[in-house]
Amino acid sequence: MKLYQTYASPFPTRVRLLIYAKGLEVEIIEPPGFHASTEAKGDYLKINPIGRVPTLVLDDGRAIPESEVICEYLEDAFPEPSLRPADPWGRARMRLLSRMCDFYVVMAMVPLFNLSGRSRRHWTPEAIEAAAGKVAEALGWLEDYIGEDGFAVGGALSQADGAIVPQLVLAVEWIPSLFGTLDPLPRLPKLSAYWRAIQTDSICARLIGETRDAIAGVAAQAKAQAATSGG
Numbered sequence: 001m002k003l004y005q006t007y008a009s010p011f012p013t014r015v016r017l018l019i020y021a022k023g024l025e026v027e028i029i030e031p032p033g034f035h036a037s038t039e040a041k042g043d044y045l046k047i048n049p050i051g052r053v054p055t056l057v058l059d060d061g062r063a064i065p066e067s068e069v070i071c072e073y074l075e076d077a078f079p080e081p082s083l084r085p086a087d088p089w090g091r092a093r094m095r096l097l098s099r100m101c102d103f104y105v106v107m108a109m110v111p112l113f114n115l116s117g118r119s120r121r122h123w124t125p126e127a128i129e130a131a132a133g134k135v136a137e138a139l140g141w142l143e144d145y146i147g148e149d150g151f152a153v154g155g156a157l158s159q160a161d162g163a164i165v166p167q168l169v170l171a172v173e174w175i176p177s178l179f180g181t182l183d184p185l186p187r188l189p190k191l192s193a194y195w196r197a198i199q200t201d202s203i204c205a206r207l208i209g210e211t212r213d214a215i216a217g218v219a220a221q222a223k224a225q226a227a228t229s230g231g
């Protein structure tokens with residue numbers, strides 16, 4: 001199998017959690033045209049006409065887009081070890097946390113993703129504070145549902161950890177360091193405890209390191225581009 005993905009995107013990160021936890025042999029391919037790249041997406045659009053990462057391509061060439069659908073496919077095709085809680089309530093909470101990341105946390109970050117790609121002339125304190133406030137509000141909803149035993153749900157590593165961990169790297173590290181906003185975690189005790197604990201899980205620690213390195217790479221690329229284009 002092949003996974004077309006980028007390390008800076010939070011969506012493929014949840015797929016890599018399953019790949020690492022299940023020990024699957026998957027070739028990782030980083031297609032052109034994402035993040036600060038000025039390249040075109042080229043033939044990647046033939047694999048995924050939606051033009052987003054990730055896409056899983058099976059050995060017979062069939063392609064599956066959308067991170068959550070890929071995760072469910074990998075669970076069904078390679079059930080052991082399971083990254084889904086055994087009981088329906090636990091599974092519902094896992095899906096709820098993942099969905100909250102997709103619908104509320106990422107959506108709240110979109111204005112900041114957009115600002116980060118624009119000249120600092122557009123970085124008004126009002127725009128930054130409004131967007132950071134929305135991110136903090138969405139994290140507050142995660143606080144209501146996050147597990148209190150070191151994992152997002154069910155006391156064990158699950159798909160929900162793969163959804164939350166990259167969002168926290170962005171919300172707790174990338175946004176405050178780039179935009180000078182406050183770290184939202186001190187006001188969210190359950191999410192703070194979760195963030196401290198989950199970094200001791202070896203698979204999540206690997207995902208966090210990959211995300212940090214990739215974000216630093218994208219930031220350096222964006223800075224170099226801004227310098228050559230006059231800011």
Ligand SMILES: N[C@@H](CCC(=O)N[C@@H](CS)C(=O)NCC(=O)O)C(=O)O
Nearest residue numbers: 009011034035052053054066067068
């Ligand atoms: N719902 C999709 C979202 C994937 C997504 O939006 N990926 C972003 C990267 S963060 C992307 O590919 N954006 C298009 C682009 O950067 O051109 C999923 O879960 O896979």
